[in-house]
Amino acid sequence: MLSTSTQAQEAESTPQKIYDAKSITLPNAMQVVVVENPRTPAVTHMVWYRVGAADEAIGHSGLAHYLEHLMFKGSKLVPDGDFSQKVKSWGGNDNAFTSWDFTAYFQTVPKDKLQNVMLMEADRMQHLIFTDEEALTERDVIIQERRQRTDSNPSAQLSEAMRAALFTNHPYGRPIIGWDQELQLLTPQSARDFYKKYYAPQNAILVVSGDVDAKDVFEMAANIYGKIDNGGAAMRSEWPSVPEIYGTVNIHHEHSNAKQTLWRKLYRVPSIGQNYNDAMALTIAAEIIGGNTGKLYERFVIEDQVASTTSFYYGGINVDDTTVSIGVTPKDNIDVAQLPDMVEGVLTSLIEGEGITDEDVQQAVSKLIDESVYERDSLTGPAMMLGYQLATGLTLDQAETWIHDLNEVDVEDVKGVIEKYLLPESQNYHALTGMLTPED
Amino acid sequence: MKNIILTIGFFVMSVLSQTVQADDRILDIQSHTSPAGIEFWHVEDRTLPILTMHFAFRGAGSLNDPDDMIGLGQLISNTMDEGAADRDSQAFQKALEDHAIDLSFNSTRDHFTGKIKTIKRHADLAFELLRDAVQQPRFDEEAINRMRNANISRIKSSQARANWMASRLMNDAYYGDHPYARNSGGTISGLEAVTAEAMRDFVKSKFGRNNLVLATAGDMSADEAAAIIDQVFSKLPQNSDLKDISAVSPPAQPLQKAYKMDSPQSVVQMAWPAFAKTDDDYHALRVLNHILGGGGFSSLLMDEVREQQGLTYGIYSHPVHMDYADYMVIESATAPESVAPMVQSVQDILTRLTQDNVTDQQLSEAKSYLIGSLPLRFSSTLSLSGAALRMQLDGREITALDDFASHINAVTAEDVKRVAGRIFRNINPTVKIVTGAVPANIDYDMVQSIPGIE
Numbered sequence: 016m017l018s019t020s021t022q023a024q025e026a027e028s029t030p031q032k033i034y035d036a037k038s039i040t041l042p043n044a045m046q047v048v049v050v051e052n053p054r055t056p057a058v059t060h061m062v063w064y065r066v067g068a069a070d071e072a073i074g075h076s077g078l079a080h081y082l083e084h085l086m087f088k089g090s091k092l093v094p095d096g097d098f099s100q101k102v103k104s105w106g107g108n109d110n111a112f113t114s115w116d117f118t119a120y121f122q123t124v125p126k127d128k129l130q131n132v133m134l135m136e137a138d139r140m141q142h143l144i145f146t147d148e149e150a151l152t153e154r155d156v157i158i159q160e161r162r163q164r165t166d167s168n169p170s171a172q173l174s175e176a177m178r179a180a181l182f183t184n185h186p187y188g189r190p191i192i193g194w195d196q197e198l199q200l201l202t203p204q205s206a207r208d209f210y211k212k213y214y215a216p217q218n219a220i221l222v223v224s225g226d227v228d229a230k231d232v233f234e235m236a237a238n239i240y241g242k243i244d245n246g247g248a249a250m251r252s253e254w255p256s257v258p259e260i261y262g263t264v265n266i267h268h269e270h271s272n273a274k275q276t277l278w279r280k281l282y283r284v285p286s287i288g289q290n291y292n293d294a295m296a297l298t299i300a301a302e303i304i305g306g307n308t309g310k311l312y313e314r315f316v317i318e319d320q321v322a323s324t325t326s327f328y329y330g331g332i333n334v335d336d337t338t339v340s341i342g343v344t345p346k347d348n349i350d351v352a353q354l355p356d357m358v359e360g361v362l363t364s365l366i367e368g369e370g371i372t373d374e375d376v377q378q379a380v381s382k383l384i385d386e387s388v389y390e391r392d393s394l395t396g397p398a399m400m401l402g403y404q405l406a407t408g409l410t411l412d413q414a415e416t417w418i419h420d421l422n423e424v425d426v427e428d429v430k431g432v433i434e435k436y437l438l439p440e441s442q443n444y445h446a447l448t449g450m451l452t453p454e455d
Numbered sequence: 456m457k458n459i460i461l462t463i464g465f466f467v468m469s470v471l472s473q474t475v476q477a478d479d480r481i482l483d484i485q486s487h488t489s490p491a492g493i494e495f496w497h498v499e500d501r502t503l504p505i506l507t508m509h510f511a512f513r514g515a516g517s518l519n520d521p522d523d524m525i526g527l528g529q530l531i532s533n534t535m536d537e538g539a540a541d542r543d544s545q546a547f548q549k550a551l552e553d554h555a556i557d558l559s560f561n562s563t564r565d566h567f568t569g570k571i572k573t574i575k576r577h578a579d580l581a582f583e584l585l586r587d588a589v590q591q592p593r594f595d596e597e598a599i600n601r602m603r604n605a606n607i608s609r610i611k612s613s614q615a616r617a618n619w620m621a622s623r624l625m626n627d628a629y630y631g632d633h634p635y636a637r638n639s640g641g642t643i644s645g646l647e648a649v650t651a652e653a654m655r656d657f658v659k660s661k662f663g664r665n666n667l668v669l670a671t672a673g674d675m676s677a678d679e680a681a682a683i684i685d686q687v688f689s690k691l692p693q694n695s696d697l698k699d700i701s702a703v704s705p706p707a708q709p710l711q712k713a714y715k716m717d718s719p720q721s722v723v724q725m726a727w728p729a730f731a732k733t734d735d736d737y738h739a740l741r742v743l744n745h746i747l748g749g750g751g752f753s754s755l756l757m758d759e760v761r762e763q764q765g766l767t768y769g770i771y772s773h774p775v776h777m778d779y780a781d782y783m784v785i786e787s788a789t790a791p792e793s794v795a796p797m798v799q800s801v802q803d804i805l806t807r808l809t810q811d812n813v814t815d816q817q818l819s820e821a822k823s824y825l826i827g828s829l830p831l832r833f834s835s836t837l838s839l840s841g842a843a844l845r846m847q848l849d850g851r852e853i854t855a856l857d858d859f860a861s862h863i864n865a866v867t868a869e870d871v872k873r874v875a876g877r878i879f880r881n882i883n884p885t886v887k888i889v890t891g892a893v894p895a896n897i898d899y900d901m902v903q904s905i906p907g908i909e
Contacts, residue, residue, distance in 0.1 A: 054502045057831060087752065096762075100753035104820040106827015108751070125827060155765030162720040163768050163788045167891060169615050271717045275611040308545065308552045316601060317545070323604035344608045378553045385555035388574050392503055394834045 032415035033387050034397050037229040041241045045216035048411060049232045050224035050397040058225030059395040060132045061121040062140070063406040065220070066213040068193075069115040069186035069335075070251050075205060077157065077193015080113040082206045084153050086120065087111075088145035092138040096149075102132065115187050116334040117406040123395055126226045130235060137239045140214055143207075150203035158199065161192045169270035169451055170277060176266050177281050177449040178338075185257045187335060215248030216240060220405050224398035254335055257283065257445070264447035271454045278354050280341040283445040284436045286333035287417070288408040294331045295420055296428040297339065297436070301329035302379035303371060303429065304362075310371075311341070314361050321349050321357065334407050339437065351450055362437050366430040373426055380421045387418050481856040482833055484843050489681035491689035495669035496843040496853065497677045504575035505836045506673040508585075508683070509844035513668055514697045514778070515567040515661035517639040524649050525907075526641015528562030530602055531654050535560045535569075537598035539587035544598040547584065556581045558588070564639050565778045566668075566848065567661065572837050575674050578683075586687040592658060594651045603646050610643060610908060617722040617891030618788070620714055620905050625724050625784075627906040628710045628886045633703045635780060638907040663695030664688065670843035673836045703780035711887045713899035718891035721794050724786045725801070725884035729877075732776050732849055736877065738862040739870040740774060743878075745821040746813055746871070747804070748772030748785060753820075755804050756785065764800070766793045776849075782885075783878050791892040802882050808875035812868035826860045 038048045071078045089096040102109040107124035109132075122132040145153075165171045175190050182188030193201070221240060223232050287294035304310045305327030315322040326342040341358060345351055364370050391397055404414040435443050488494050517528035536551065536558050538544040551558055554577040560569045569589075573581035613619040623638060630636035667688060671680040705728045730736065748756035748771050756770045770787035789797050813821075833839055846855055889899060 054500075055830060055834065097753065099751055100820065103750055103753055103824045106824055106829075106831065108828065108831065123831060152763070152765035156761055156768055159720070159766070159789060160768035162790070167617055167718045167720050167788070170612070270615065272615040274614045275608060277612070306552065308548045313545070317597075323601075323608040344612070346604070382553055382555050385574055385577070388503065388505065389555070389572075392505055392835045392837075394831075396835075 031419070033390050033418060034401055034415060036397075036401060036411060036415065038411050039233050041216065041237055043216040043241060043243060043245050045236075045240050045243075046220045046405065047233060047236045047240070048220065048222045048401060048405065049227060049229040050222070050401065051227060051229055052224055052391070052394060052397065053226045055394060056126050056226050057123060057394055058126045058129045058223060058227055059121060059123045059398045060129060060136065061119055061222045061398045061402050062136050063117050063119045063220040063222065063402045064214060065117055065218045065406055066251060067113055067115050067117045068189060068191040069254060070213065071186065071189070071209075074197060075201065076189045076197045077161075077191075078201055078205060078209050079118055080191055080193065081154065081157055081198075081201050082209050083111050083113045083118050083120075084157060085145050085150055085206050086139055086143060088143075088149050088153070090135070090139035090144055091142035093135055094144060096145075098135060098139070101135070105131070107132070113191055115191060117403075119402060119406070121395070121398070129223070129227065129232070130239075133235060133239050137243060140216070140219065140240075141243055143210055143214075145203070147203045150206060154198070154201055157192070158195070161195060161198060164192060165190065166195070169268065169273050172270075173266065173268050173277070173279065173449050173451045176268065177279065177447060180264055180266060180447055181260075181281050181283050181338070181445070182257055182336075183260075184255050185335070186254055212249045213251075215245050216243050217245050218248055218250070220402060222398045222402040222405070224401075225394055257336070260445055260447060266447065266449040268449070268451045269454050270451060273451050273453045275347075275453065276345055276351055277451045278343045278345060278351055279449045280355070280358060281447060281449070282339040282437060283336050284329070284339050286335065286337040286407075287331045288334065289336065291420075292428070293432050293435070295417075295424050296432040297329045298331055298383070299376055299379045299421060299424045300429050300432055301327055301339070302383060303375050304365070310365060311358075311361060315343065315357075321346055332404055332407050332409070351452070355448055359438065362433055366434050366438075371426055371429055376424060376426050376429060380424065383421055384418055481830055481859070482839065482842065484846075484853050484856075485677060486853055487677045487681060489685045489689075491685040493664065493667065493669065493681075493684050493688055495671060495680065495684055496847060497670070497680050498672040498839040498843055499676060500672060500836060500839060501674050503836065504674050505572065506575055506578050506581075506671070506675050507570065507572045507836045507840045508669070508671045508680075509568070509570045509837075509840040510670070510688075511566040511568040511668045511844060511848060512662045512695065513566055513666040513848065514700075515666060515695065516565040517562045517637070518564050518634040518700060519657070519661060519698055520634075520637065520645070521653070523645065524653055525637045525645030526606065527645070527649050527653055527657060528567060529606060529639065529641045530599065530646060530649050531657055532560035532562040532567065533602040533606065534594055534598055534654065535588045535592045537602065538593035538595050539584070540591045540593075542584075542587065543593065544595060544601075547588075550580065550584055554580055556584065558585060560588075562639060564635055568844075570837065570841070578675075582683045582687060589662070589687055590690055594654045596651060599649070599651055599654070603649065606641055606646050607643050610640065614905075614908065617716055617718050617720070618786075620716065621722045621724045621786075621888045621890040623905050623907045624712055624714055624890065624902060625726060625886060625888045628712055628888065629705060629726055629782065630703055630780070631706060633779070634700065635703060635777070636907070642907060643909050659692070660696045662691055664691050664693050666695045666697065667691065668844060668847045670840040670847065672839035672843065700779055705782070705885050709881075709883050709885055709887070711899040712902050713889040713893045713897060714902045714905055715893045716891050719790070720788045721791045721892045721894065722786070722788045722888075722890045723794060723797065724784060724886075724888040725798075726886045727783045727878050727881075727884055729774055729781045729783045731781050736870070736874045739866045739874045740878075741825055742818070742821045742863065742866045743808070743871045743874050744772055744774055744783070745825060746817050747808065750821065750824065755808075756801065759800050759804060760787065760797055764796075766790070766797050766800075770797075770801075785884075788891070791894040794889060794894045794897075798887075805875070805879040805882055809872065809879050811872070813871050815868070818866075818868055818871065822863050822866065825863050829856065829859060
C-alpha cells in the first residue's frame with residue numbers, strides 16, 4: 016500500500032507549512048505531490064523531469080528544449096498531435112518550459128478532466144511519436160524562437176555572453192535555447208535518443224494542485240503513472256566544475272539598436288542545495304540590497320544620483336551553483352569605467368559598522384514570511400513553486416519550511432556572505448562585468 | 456515555451472462555506488453603496504487572509520495629457536506612491552515594502568487606475584497609505600525627477616526592441632490625429648516638461664467621485680469594504696473635469712510602413728477596424744478570434760504558419776477594445792524572406808473565413824474553450840476585484856459573466872462568417888507595419904524615425 020509521508024511528520028513543533036502538501040513515492044520511484052486547494056473546481060497537473068539543458072551532450076545545445084517542443088507532436092493516445100487542442104476543448108490551458116535543471120509540462124483544467132490529462136501525459140512519457148518531417152519543421156520554429164528571444168535583443172545577447180564566461184566548462188554556460196550554429200544541426204534522432212535516455216518515472220515528479228482529495232490523486236497516479244516501467248532510464252551525469260576566473264573580465268557589446276548604456280555584474284555563488292546557511296543569508300542580503308527601497312537604489316539613485324535604475328537578484332533555487340546579478344543603468348554623464356569601484360564601494364560600506372542593522376534584517380525576514388501567504392493565492396502557483404523546488408533537489412519538508420529558517424539569519428551572517436562572495440579579496444569571489452553601449 | 460516566466464490564468468470560488476450564493480453564478484459579485492454614497496462591487500472570499508481593491512477614474516487616462524507634456528499621466532501614476540501626507544518617498548515605499556503591501560497606479564489611454572493587495576494583518580496600514588496617496592500625494596521634486604529618469608531610461612531601452620518600435624509606429628499610423636496616437640508611456644521631451652504643478656492640477660481636476668469606479672475582494676464583508684472605501688475616497692471632489700474626445704477614424708487608405716533595425720527578424724503587425732464590446736456580434740467575434748489566432752497551438756494561424764511551415768515561433772490575433780477605438784490585430788515575427796509568404800498565408804486564412812463556414816468541430820471546440828475557461832480567469836484574490844472593475848468599466852451588467860455561456864452558445868457558423876466578413880472584407884490590413892529586418896524590394900513606406908519617442 017501507499018503511505019503518505021506528511022502525516023508521519025506532523026509534529027506539534029513543526030513551523031507553519033507554506034503549501035501543506037501531501038506526498039507519496041510510487042514503486043517505480045516517481046514522486047507524487049498534491050496541494051489541496053478547494054477554492055475552485057479546477058486542477059493544475061504538472062510533470063517535472065529532472066533533466067534539462069545542462070544534461071545535453073557537448074555540441075547539442077538546445078536539445079532539451081527542442082524535445083520539449085516535440086513532446087506536443089503526438090503519442091499513442093493522441094497520435095495527431097492535438098494534445099493542446101484537446102486541453103483547450105475542455106476549457107483548459109497547457110504549456111511547457113525548459114530550464115538548465117529541469118523540463119516541465121503542465122495543464123490547468125476543470126477538475127473532472129484530471130484523469131484525461133494524466134492519461135495523456137503518462138502516454139507521452141512512454142510513447143512519444145513524431146515524424147522526421149515534423150521534427151525538422153519544428154527545428155525551424157526553435158531557430159525563429161532564438162531569433163526572437165535572443166538575437167533581436169541586445170541585452171539578452173549580453174546576458175548570454177556573460178553567463179557563458181562565468182560558467183566556463185560547465186553546462187550552465189550554455190543558453191537553454193541553444194547556440195545558433197548547433198541548433199541548425201540538431202536531428203530528430205538526437206531528440207528521440209535524449210527522450211529514451213531520460214524521460215521515465217524515476218526522473219519525474221508529479222505535482223497536482225487544486226480542488227482534489229490527495230488520496231484520490233495518489234490512487235489515480237498509482238494506476239496510471241505507477242504502471243510505467245523505468246526501463247533503465249539514465250540518471251543525470253555529474254557536471255564538470257568551473258575553473259577560476261583569472262584577471263578582470265569585462266564583456267563589452269556595442270549595438271546600433273541600443274540607445275543607452277547598461278552595466279551588469281554577475282557573481283557565481285552557492286545555491287540553497289549547496290550551502291543552505293549561506294543561501295539563507297544571501298536571500299536576506301538580496302532583500303536588503305535590492306529593490307527600490309534597497310541599499311543599492313538608495314545610494315546610486317537617490318543619494319549620489321549616478322543611475323536611473325538599479326537591480327540586485329539572487330536566484331537561490333538551483334541544482335548546482337547559481338548567480339547574484341547586479342544591474343545598473345548609469346546616467347549619461349557617468350563614466351561606466353568607474354561603476355565596478357562604485358559598486359564595490361557600496362558593498363564594502365555595508366559590511367562596515369552600521370552598514371546593515373538588526374532592523375534591516377528583521378524587516379527583510381518578516382516581509383518575506385508575510386509574502387509567503389500570497390504563494391497560495393492561486394491555483395497554479397503552488398504547483399509551479401513546489402515543483403520548481405523539488406525538481407532542483409529540495410525535499411518537500413525543506414520546500415514547506417525553509418522560509419522560516421530565515422529567522423535564524425543575523426546581521427553578521429548577512430555581512431559574512433557579502434564579504435565572502437561579493438568582494439574581490441575573498442577566495443570565493445567569482446565574478447565578471449558586462450556592458451552594452453550604443454554604437455559611436 | 457521556455458524558462459520559468461509564465462503568466463497563467465486562475466480561478467475562483469464556486470463553493471464557499473461562509474457566503475450564501477446562488478449555485479449558477481460564475482462569480483458572486485454583489486453591488487453595494489457605502490455610507491458616504493459611493494457605489495462599488497464586492498466579491499467576498501474568505502479562502503485566504505488577503506484583501507484587494509481595484510479602482511479607476513474613468514476617462515482620466517493619458518488621452519488627457521497636454522500636447523506639450525505627453526507622459527503626464529504616466530509620471531503621476533509612478534509618483535503617487537512615492538510619498539504622501541507626512542511620509543516622504545522612502546518612508547512611504549518602506550512602509551509598503553516592509554509589510555508586503557502591493558500598491559500600484561497605472562495610466563492607461565482611457566482611464567487612470569490603481570490596485571492594492573494586502574494581507575489582512577496589515578490592512579489598516581495598507582488603506583491608510585492608499586488614502587494618503589489618493590488624497591495627499593506629495594509629488595516632491597526629488598521623487599518626480601527619479602521617476603522621470605526611470606521613464607526616460609525605459610523608453611531608451613525599449614527602443615532596442617523591434618516589437619516595441621512596431622507598436623509605436625502602429626499607434627501613430629492607425630490613430631492619426633487622435634490623442635490615442637500619443638505614447639501613453641510618455642515621450643522624452645514630454646516627460647522632461649512635466650511639472651509638479653501640472654501633476655497636482657491633474658489630480659485635483661480629473662479624480663472625482665463622479666468618475667470613480669470601484670471593486671473590492673477577499674477576506675472582508677461588504678460593510679468592511681464600504682468603511683475602507685469611505686476612508687479612502689469620500690473626501691474627493693464630486694466632479695471631475697474631462698476632455699471631450701471623439702471616436703478614432705481609421706485611415707481611409709491602407710498604410711504600409713517599415714522601419715529598419717539591425718536584427719535577424721522582421722516584426723509584422725497588421726490591423727483592421729472592428730467593433731465595440733457592446734455590439735450584438737461581440738460574442739461571435741470572440742469565437743472567431745479563438746479559431747483564427749487566439750487559441751494557442753490549435754488556432755488556424757499557429758497551425759498553418761508555425762506548425763505546418765515553421766516560419767515563426769508565434770503568430771497571434773487579438774481584438775483591441777478601448778473607449779474610442781476597436782480593431783483586430785494580427786502579429787508575428789519571422790525571417791525577412793518569410794514576410795511575404797507569411798502575409799500570404801494569413802490572407803488565405805482570412806479569405807477562407809469570410810467565404811466558408813467554420814467546421815462544426817472548430818465551432819464547438821471554440822465554444823467549449825471560451826465557456827470552460829471563464830472560471831479559470833478568476834483565481835487569485837486580485838483577479839476577482841480586477842474582473843469586477845473591468846466589467847463596470849465596460850458597462851456590463853453585474854450578471855454578465857453568468858450570461859456569457861448562453862451568448863457564446865448562441866453563436867452559429869454563419870455568425871462567425873458574417874463577422875469575419877465585417878472585419879476582413881478588405882483583405883488588405885488598414886495598417887501594416889514591419890520593423891527590425893526589412894525584406895528586400897518591399898513596397899512599404901520606409902520610415903526614418905519612429906514617432907512618439909522623442
